[in-house]
Amino acid sequence: MAAGLVARYAPPFRLVGAHFATGIAGLLVFAAALLASARGLEGHFFQARVLALTHLCVLGWLMPITLGALHQLVPVVFERPLLSTRLPYLGLACLVAGAAGMIWQFWHWGVYQESFVWYAGLAAAGLAIDVLHLSATIARSRRHGLTGANVLASFAWLLAAAILGVVLAWNLWHPFLAADHLQLLRVHAHAAALGFFGLLIMGVAYRLLEMFLLAYVDAWRPGWIALVATNAALGLLVASFLLGSRLFHLAAIGAGAVGIAAFLVQIRRMVRARARRALDQAFRHTQMSLLYLALAALTGAALVLVPMSAGVRDRLVLVYGVLALPGFIGSIVIGQLHKILPFLVWFHRFGPYVGLKKVPTAGELLPAPPQRLLLLLLHGAIALLVAGVLADAAPLRLAGSALFAAAALVLTYNLGVIATRRP
């Protein structure tokens, strides 16, 4: 019989499903909160609504779905079962409880209290449980390679971001840091967004493109360059924020540009080499995500290189956040959800009938029209939000938020359709 089949390492469906359901609930709350605060989405980023929305987006929506996908992918890709199928639930519970408390206190600007530190610590503990657990799973594998290196590096940056988040929370309660709080906040944000999500997306993308597009290449040098350059950029960025060095900041931009360009070159090579020529709707989200990544990088570079007034800078920082979070990370998370969830449903419900009767493919579990609608709503929303923030036009921001809420509802509908499909 077929020994060593990797799917046998996959975790129970309910574990991944619990993470996905939590993330979708977080997305709906984020969409409602965005809509409620769209008119006032202006000014400096260090304010109640912007910080609450940012953490709701990252910890409420993106993180649970990403962790759910990781709990599915790590055992399959690295051919090792999870050490525990209970620890992830503990991690998720800590994350949700901690994030909920933090976001509530951000929203009402109760961040100077001891309870805020406890909530931040609880959320960080949840992340640490998952990072250490998944790292231990990967460490037992001999299949590391470029994906393994990216994933482990991303975990290190997530741990750093989580610890720094607790330190920052403590510093708000009892100021003790000599360094500028806002500079450390920028380190925290970049460690999470580029360090964790960026490196993780890079590493996982290489494997998912192989699996979904049958895209096989032998040359991985651009991918390795992307890994090294992105880590170097992050290190230089941390140094530049801490030391206030413009030279380090410029070097970070250079290294980051090399990293992103090398990643895009690697992806382009794979996409060109794919056996499966037709690109589905899910991959359109990935294409848009890469566009947002490039736009976010250009915006970040402009913030450093181009002299501008404080008002324009504040608006560009918000645009940077929209492009990076719901844009780059959100789009790819949504795209991959439309690949991973159908596959899981197909695997668990339709797999036993393969060979006995005709079964649909994973991609046929959801018709194309609602996927196309989601594509239009989501990317229309992001375009309007960016335009509304740039032009300081509240009606545009409101329209963008309304489209985003509609996109969140369509996504929920799509996933509900997939999750309820049966043979």
Next chain:
Amino acid sequence: MTTHEDLWSALHDVPDPETGLDIVDLGLVYEATFQPDRATARIVATFTTPACPAGEVIADAIVRRLEQVPGVVTVDLEITFEPRWSPARISPAGRAHLGM
């Protein structure tokens, strides 16, 4: 009398969940022979990648489908990654299906 062709024909009924292409046209089956003395179908197959998430379903489906072929009592399935699968193994019909 069961023939090798019966096995190949049956294996066309096992699809890849992602592309919808059957595993024969996808080039995943390296060998399909029938051993009449043991009433055994011997299959050597691969997956597109060693970390193929659909591997277990495909392997189970191969066994399940071949056990339905008249004359087959047991299925001896070997999964190998030597040689590694590549898109060059896709049949002309498969290439047309994928738009290659």
